[in-house]
Amino acid sequence: MSGKDFLKQMLTSFFVVVTLVTIAIGVLGNIYRPGQQFGYEAFFAPVIYGFLSMIPVAVMYSKKELTVKQLYMRKVLQLVSIELILYFVAYGIDNIKAAPKGQTIALGISIVIVYVVEDVISGIINTNDAKKLTKMLHQYQK
Secondary structure, three states: OOHHHHHHHHHHHHHHHHHHHHHHHHHHHHHHOOOOOOOHHHHHHHHHHHHHHHHHHHHHOOOOOOOHHHHHHHHHHHHHHHHHHHHHHHHOOOOOOOOOHHHHHHHHHHHHHHHHHHHHHHHHHHHHHHHHHHHHHHHHHO
């Protein structure tokens, strides 16, 4: 994969992640803190979480084709990295043990859900791109 294609894929993933994080924050906020209100600075939280989630995406970059085993190992490493980064951002290094267990578990589950949904959406986008390229190649061969 070229650097340009990887950057395009990262940007697409970023916007999907930001959207999904916004939904997750809304759902978890309604469950755990239904009466809490925020100022305008709260709009930056999904963008910050989305940006931080893109840092481990660099693990997936490879100029050569990955084997299935390498791909899955990198995906697991990526998910674990995202979980750790977002836990530290959400609770701080000192407060992770003091965080309410229900919220901590809900955060972990929501991170996994966002990761899986983003991966499915990216897969759909990549499949559609591949179909378009295949169609263009068939037309070019004729």
